[in-house]
Amino acid sequence: MPESISLNDGFSIPQLGLGVWQVDPSITAKVVGWGIEGGYRLIDTAEGYGNEEGVGEAIRSASVPRSELFVTSKLRNRAHERDAALREFDATMRKLGVEQLDLFLIHWPVPKQDKYVEAWKTLIELRDAGRVRSIGVSNFNRDHLERIIGETGVTPAVNQIELHPRLQQRAARAFHAEHRIQIESWSPLGSGRLLDNPTIDGIARKHGKTIAQTIIRWHLQEGLVVIPKSVNRDRIVANFDVFDFELDADDMQAIASLDAAGGRTGADPATASFMF
Numbered sequence: 696m697p698e699s700i701s702l703n704d705g706f707s708i709p710q711l712g713l714g715v716w717q718v719d720p721s722i723t724a725k726v727v728g729w730g731i732e733g734g735y736r737l738i739d740t741a742e743g744y745g746n747e748e749g750v751g752e753a754i755r756s757a758s759v760p761r762s763e764l765f766v767t768s769k770l771r772n773r774a775h776e777r778d779a780a781l782r783e784f785d786a787t788m789r790k791l792g793v794e795q796l797d798l799f800l801i802h803w804p805v806p807k808q809d810k811y812v813e814a815w816k817t818l819i820e821l822r823d824a825g826r827v828r829s830i831g832v833s834n835f836n837r838d839h840l841e842r843i844i845g846e847t848g849v850t851p852a853v854n855q856i857e858l859h860p861r862l863q864q865r866a867a868r869a870f871h872a873e874h875r876i877q878i879e880s881w882s883p884l885g886s887g888r889l890l891d892n893p894t895i896d897g898i899a900r901k902h903g904k905t906i907a908q909t910i911i912r913w914h915l916q917e918g919l920v921v922i923p924k925s926v927n928r929d930r931i932v933a934n935f936d937v938f939d940f941e942l943d944a945d946d947m948q949a950i951a952s953l954d955a956a957g958g959r960t961g962a963d964p965a966t967a968s969f970m971f
């Protein structure tokens with residue numbers, strides 16, 4: 696079974712979850728339902744994914760009580776100003792149909808817009824009002840983190856960033872450890888691009904596991920929270936079947952050597968300024 700990880704605010708988060716980025720709204724309830732049946736307790740969505748209603752529907756029809764599920768959503772980029780952020784948070788809660796959110800993140804810092812400090816203050820307000828338990832950020836670089844911590848004195852519980860064997864984020868991880876900010880890995884399978892990697896394939900075969908399972912196991916052993924996405928029932932179930940083997944030091948070393956300049960598959964947080 697997956698571990699839970701303690702956050703710097705005293706709450707905890709399941710270490711393995713289901714990501715629903717790019718899951719079509721029309722199938723999201725079904726996909727999340729498969730995930731919950733398969734053992735997932737953490738569901739990671741965002742306003743920008745357009746599928747919060749489907750997540751809400753799956754939560755309501757699940758055989759597992761709401762209290763055992765951990766639901767994350769994220770504030771859209773064009774709603775960093777306080778009024779907009781409060782309004783969008785209300786919309787998220789309406790769509791999800793939950794009383795309290797487990798984790799709410801600022802989706803991107805959008806440095807060009809320069810409103811993320813105001814967004815962070817609003818998340819603190821929502822947390823203090825009890826509407827969300829834990830608050831954090833996504834795609835924040837060190838300078839963005841230092842700024843929000845410096846201006847508010849509140850350290851995010853989580854930073855969700857692109858992280859996989861081709862983009863291991865070693866320098867960032869030291870800073871996060873110092874501040875006890877839990878990293879969550881998005882695109883943990885390298886957006887699917889690592890699934891034919893010969894090094895990982897060798898390790899996977901040694902353990903009688905698939906490449907995807909081996910990569911997910913690597914995230915777990917690195918102490919990361921990991922949210923692989925799949926819309927396929929068998930793959931969703933298989934991605935959760937990672938608690939019966941362990942990568943040894945040689946395996947971990949071999950995967951460490953895959954870190955590469957230019958390994959990023961998504962946008963660069965320093966410059967990303969898309970509005971949604």
Ligand code: A2P
Nearest residue numbers: 882883884885886887907923924925926927930
């Ligand atoms: P699909 O949804 O068709 O299963 P990431 O989480 O890094 O963004 O990667 C997601 C991509 O990897 C998706 O394209 C997903 O496709 C694919 N994927 C997820 N799990 C597996 C798996 N176990 N085997 C093969 N492909 C997978």
